Amino acid sequence: MAGFKSTEKYIASRDLEVAVNAAVTLQRPLLVKGEPGTGKTVLAHEVAAALGLPLIEWHVKSTTKAQQGLYEYDAVSRLRDGQLGDPRVHDIANYIVRGKLWDAFEADEQVVVLIDEVDKADIEFPNDLLLELDRMQFFVYETRKTIAAKHRPVVIITSNNEKELPDAFLRRCFFHYIRFPDRETMERIVQAHYPDIRKDLAREALNVFFQVRDVPGLKKKPATSELLDWLKLLMVEDLPVEALRTNEKQLVIPPLYGALLKNEQDVHLFERLAFLARRGG
Amino acid sequence: MFSHLVLALRSAGLPASITEYLTLMAAMKAGVAEYSIEDFYYLARATLVKDERHLDKFDRVFAHCFKGLEPPEGVKVEDLPEEWLRKLAEKMLSPEEMEKIKALGGFDAIMNRLKELLEEQKGRHQGGSKWIGTAGTSPFGAYGYNPEGVRIGQEESRHRRAVKVWDKREYRDLDDTVELGTRGMKMALRRLRRFARQGAATELDIADTIRSTANNAGTLDLKMVPERHNTVKVLLFLDVGGSMDDHVKLTEELFSAARTEFKHLEYYYFHNFPYEKVWKNNRRRFEETIPTWQVLRTYGPDYKLIIVGDAAMSPYEITMQGGSVEHYNDEPGTVWLERLSSHYRRSAWLNPTPRQSWAHVRSITMVNDLMEGRMFPLTVNGIDEMTRELSR
Numbered sequence: 119m120a121g122f123k124s125t126e127k128y129i130a131s132r133d134l135e136v137a138v139n140a141a142v143t144l145q146r147p148l149l150v151k152g153e154p155g156t157g158k159t160v161l162a163h164e165v166a167a168a169l170g171l172p173l174i175e176w177h178v179k180s181t182t183k184a185q186q187g188l189y190e191y192d193a194v195s196r197l198r199d200g201q202l203g204d205p206r207v208h209d210i211a212n213y214i215v216r217g218k219l220w221d222a223f224e225a226d227e228q229v230v231v232l233i234d235e236v237d238k239a240d241i242e243f244p245n246d247l248l249l250e251l252d253r254m255q256f257f258v259y260e261t262r263k264t265i266a267a268k269h270r271p272v273v274i275i276t277s278n279n280e281k282e283l284p285d286a287f288l289r290r291c292f293f294h295y296i297r298f299p300d301r302e303t304m305e306r307i308v309q310a311h312y313p314d315i316r317k318d319l320a321r322e323a324l325n326v327f328f329q330v331r332d333v334p335g336l337k338k339k340p341a342t343s344e345l346l347d348w349l350k351l352l353m354v355e356d357l358p359v360e361a362l363r364t365n366e367k368q369l370v371i372p373p374l375y376g377a378l379l380k381n382e383q384d385v386h387l388f389e390r391l392a393f394l395a396r397r398g399g
Numbered sequence: 400m401f402s403h404l405v406l407a408l409r410s411a412g413l414p415a416s417i418t419e420y421l422t423l424m425a426a427m428k429a430g431v432a433e434y435s436i437e438d439f440y441y442l443a444r445a446t447l448v449k450d451e452r453h454l455d456k457f458d459r460v461f462a463h464c465f466k467g468l469e470p471p472e473g474v475k476v477e478d479l480p481e482e483w484l485r486k487l488a489e490k491m492l493s494p495e496e497m498e499k500i501k502a503l504g505g506f507d508a509i510m511n512r513l514k515e516l517l518e519e520q521k522g523r524h525q526g527g528s529k530w531i532g533t534a535g536t537s538p539f540g541a542y543g544y545n546p547e548g549v550r551i552g553q554e555e556s557r558h559r560r561a562v563k564v565w566d567k568r569e570y571r572d573l574d575d576t577v578e579l580g581t582r583g584m585k586m587a588l589r590r591l592r593r594f595a596r597q598g599a600a601t602e603l604d605i606a607d608t609i610r611s612t613a614n615n616a617g618t619l620d621l622k623m624v625p626e627r628h629n630t631v632k633v634l635l636f637l638d639v640g641g642s643m644d645d646h647v648k649l650t651e652e653l654f655s656a657a658r659t660e661f662k663h664l665e666y667y668y669f670h671n672f673p674y675e676k677v678w679k680n681n682r683r684r685f686e687e688t689i690p691t692w693q694v695l696r697t698y699g700p701d702y703k704l705i706i707v708g709d710a711a712m713s714p715y716e717i718t719m720q721g722g723s724v725e726h727y728n729d730e731p732g733t734v735w736l737e738r739l740s741s742h743y744r745r746s747a748w749l750n751p752t753p754r755q756s757w758a759h760v761r762s763i764t765m766v767n768d769l770m771e772g773r774m775f776p777l778t779v780n781g782i783d784e785m786t787r788e789l790s791r
C-alpha cells in the first residue's frame with residue numbers, strides 16, 4: 119500500500135508520517151490532537167488522497183451522539199406514515215437511517231473515516247464507540263442484523279485538546295500531537311499554499327505573525343489558518359513590505375490585523391500594548 | 400528491550416499498558432519503523448504516549464533507556480537500525496505467547512519472562528549468537544550488547560550523525576504540572592457530575608412517546624419524565640490570607656471553575672484551619688461569621704466537602720485548644736476537622752503547594768493524616784485524582 123508522506127500541499131513532519139503509517143498498517147484509529155488550525159482536519163483529506171481512498175467525514179457537535187454514527191431509527195417518519203396509511207410502515211427497516219460508520223463499514227472498498235473534533239461531544243461519546251471501532255462492527259437491534267466492516271477503514275479522530283478522553287479509548291489508538299509549527303515549518307506551509315508569494319513579504323509577515331503570537335494574555339493566538347487568511351489579504355492589498363517591518367523591541371500594530379486577531383478582547387489588549395509600547399519607546 | 404522501555408515508563412508514572420506494548424510489537428513486526436532509530440522513537444511515542452503532557456517525560460525515559468544508541472562509526476545509518484530492529488522484533492515474544500503469560504500472571508510475569516529471554520541472549524553472546532555476533536559478522540558485535548539498557552555503539556559516539564530527537568526534549572513546557580487554567584479544572588471537576596432525573600414528571604419524553612405511539616399503531620401515548628439535573632452538591636471551604644496569598648490566582652481559578660460546573664455549590668472561608676466559625680465575606684470576616692455547626696446542620700452528608708488550603712501552620716494550630724493564631728478556640732482544630740469529615744460522606748483537601756514539598760512540612764503531614772490521605776495537589780491532575788476519590 120502507498121504510504122503517507124509530506125507533500126507539496128501538506129507539510130507533515132516525520133513523526134506524523136510514522137504515526138499515520140502505523141495506524142494504517144495496524145488498522146487502529148489515529149487520534150490527532152493539537153491547537154485549532156494546526157492542520158488536523160486537512161490531514162484526513164491528505165491521508166485519503168495519499169492512499170487513494172474515499173473519505174467519509176463525520177463532524178462532531180456538542181449534541182452528537184455516538185449512536186448517530188451507526189444508525190438512527192426514524193420513529194417520527196414511521197408515525198407519520200402510519201397515520202397516512204402508507205404500507206411502508208410495516209417494515210421497520212424502512213425507518214433505519216444509516217450513519218457515517220455504517221456507510222464506511224458497508225463500502226465496497228476501504229475508506230478513510232474522519233471523526234472530527236470528538237472533544238466537542240459529551241464526555242461519554244468516545245466510550246460509546248469503543249467496541250464498534252475496535253471490532254469494526256455493530257448490531258442493529260430493530261432489524262436484528264450485524265453490520266460488519268467489509269474492509270476495516272482507516273480511522274482518523276481529531277481533538278482540539280480540551281477534553282480528556284477515556285483511557286480505554288486511548289489505549290486502542292495511536293496518538294499524535296501536532297505541535298504548533300516552528301518558523302521553518304511555517305515557511306514551508308506558507309510556500310505550500312502560496313507558491314508565488316513574494317519572499318520578502320512572507321518573511322516580514324511571519325515576523326509579525328510570531329510576534330503577535332508571543333503577546334502574553336491573548337485569548338486566542340492566531341494559528342495557521344489565520345496566518346493564511348491574513349497573507350491572502352496582504353497579497354490582495356499589495357501593501358508595501360515596509361508596512362510590515364517589525365521592531366524587535368516594539369510592538370507595532372500590523373495592517374489588516376483583524377484577520378489575525380478575531381477576538382474583540384484580544385484586539386483591545388493588542389491595541390493597548392502597542393499604544394504603551396509607542397509611548398514608552 | 401522494549402519491555403525495558405515500558406517498565407521504565409511505568410515507573411516514571413506513564414500509564415503504558417500491555418495493550419499498547421503489544422501494539423508496538425505488532426507494529427515492529429509489520430515493519431512500520433524499518434528505516435531508522437528515529438522512526439522507532441516516533442513509533443514508540445505514538446503507541447505508548449496518549450497525552451501531550453507526558454511527551455517530555457517520555458523523551459527523558461527514552462533517552463535514558465537508549466543511551467548510547469548511536470550507530471557505530473563506519474556503519475551506514477540506514478543499515479543499522481533496520482537490521483537491528485527487525486531482529487529485535489523477531490526475537491520478541493509473539494502476541495499470542497504474550498496473551499498466554501498475561502493470563503497466568505499479568506504484566507509483571509511478561510516482564511519477567513522477557514528479562515529471562517534477555518538473560519539467555521546475553522549467555523549466548525559468548526557462544527557467538529548470530530544476532531549479537533562477534534565483530535565482523537554483525538556491525539554491533541564490537542560494541543557489545545547490554546540487556547540493561549540496550550547499548551549499541553558507544554555513548555560518546557565519535558560522529559553523531561543522527562541528532563537524537565528525543566534528546567531535544569521539545570515538549571518541555573507541556574509537562575503534567577503545567578497549570579492549564581480553568582478549562583482544565585472544569586474538565587477535571589466535570590467528572591463529579593451526576594445526572595439524575597428527580598421530582599415530578601414534568602417533561603414530555605419525546606423519544607419514548609414517539610416510540611410507544613408507533614408501537615400503538617399511531618394512537619398517541621404520551622410519556623413524561625422528570626427534568627434532568629446535575630445533582631452533585633459541593634461544599635467548598637477556602638483558606639484565605641497569610642501564606643495562602645501566594646496561591647490566590649490558583650484558588651480563584653478553582654473557585655471560578657467550580658462555580659460554573661456546579662449548580663449546588665456552597666462556599667465558606669476560613670483562615671489556616673477550620674474551627675467553630677467560618678465566613679462568606681472576607682471584608683466583613685470579623686463582623687459576619689457563621690457557626691460551623693450551622694453549616695453542618697444546613698448542608699447534609701450528601702454534599703461533597705472540598706477544603707482548599709496550604710495546611711502550612713504551626714502544629715499547635717491543629718492540635719491545641721486555643722492554638723489558633725487569630726482567636727481563642729475552645730476546641731482544638733482536630734475535633735473540627737473530624738466533625739466535618741465524619742459528617743460528609745465524601746471529603747478531600749486540595750493543597751496548592753506541590754506534593755513533593757508536603758513531607759517536609761509537619762502540619763501538612765498531620766492534616767493529610769487527619770484526612771486519611773485524601774489530600775491532593777491543586778493541579779489539574781490532582782483535581783482529577785480528587786474527583787475519583789469523591790465519586791467513589
Ligand SMILES: Nc1ncnc2c1ncn2[C@@H]1O[C@H](COP(=O)(O)OP(=O)(O)O)[C@@H](O)[C@H]1O
Pocket residue numbers: 127128129130152153154155156157158159160161276307310342343346
Ligand atoms: N502542515 C500543513 N501543511 C499545509 N497546510 C496546513 C498545514 N497545517 C495547517 N494547514 C492549513 O491551515 C488551515 C487550517 O487547517 P485545519 O486542518 O482546518 O486545522 P485544524 O483542523 O487543526 O483546526 C488549512 O487551510 C490548512 O490547509
Ligand SMILES: [Mg+2]
Pocket residue numbers: 155158159160234276
Ligand atoms: Mg479542524
